[in-house]
Amino acid sequence: MPSKPEASVFHFAHVMIRVSDLDRSIAFYQNVLGMTVRRRADYPEGRYTLVFLSYGPGQAEIELTHNWGNHTYTSGSAFGHLAIAVDSVERATQLFQSRGANVLRPAGPRMEAPDEIIAFIEDPDQYRIELVQIAAEAR
Structure with missing residues (x-):
């Protein structure tokens, strides 16, 4: 390595x-x-x-x-999403939705890791953006 x-x-x-x-x-x-x-x-x-x-x-x-x-673009199957770290996924989701973002998945725990809170929104070209809650000690 x-x-x-x-x-x-x-x-x-x-x-x-x-x-x-x-x-x-x-x-x-x-x-x-x-x-x-x-x-x-x-x-x-x-x-x-x-x-x-x-x-x-x-x-x-x-x-x-x-x-x-x-130009017309199609998302490739290898692209997943962009991610933004936030202090509160729920507040960020509400804020971005109030500003016009389309919420694909509301704030909530990840199935595989229930202590991790995430949400998904999308931009105008349908790129998915994950909102990831970061712990206070990580900021």
Whole structure:
């Protein structure tokens, strides 16, 4: 097994998802999930736009990739979901639902681990987002 790299050398940077309506997706991640746009770049030669959002400096980002023109995407069977750590899954689910998120699975215990509370919502492109309750000592 390879040795663990120094923490200062590596960190998780971002996850990329393709979106069909960039403005709608930005609105969801900003207005529903409370993220901030960190940077945006248009690439006319490649006919696409990249928008990076996160919860703050040094946090992992989500990269929204919008290919210009009409594109239809299907989720592959290998992709599962994105996950956001929250202090209360129930409160976060209620907040995100009040902001327009579609709740796929309300807050409740995981069947396999009843002490773990989770919920699932989805973004405008039907990407599933898991809300994971983190213990106070882990924050």
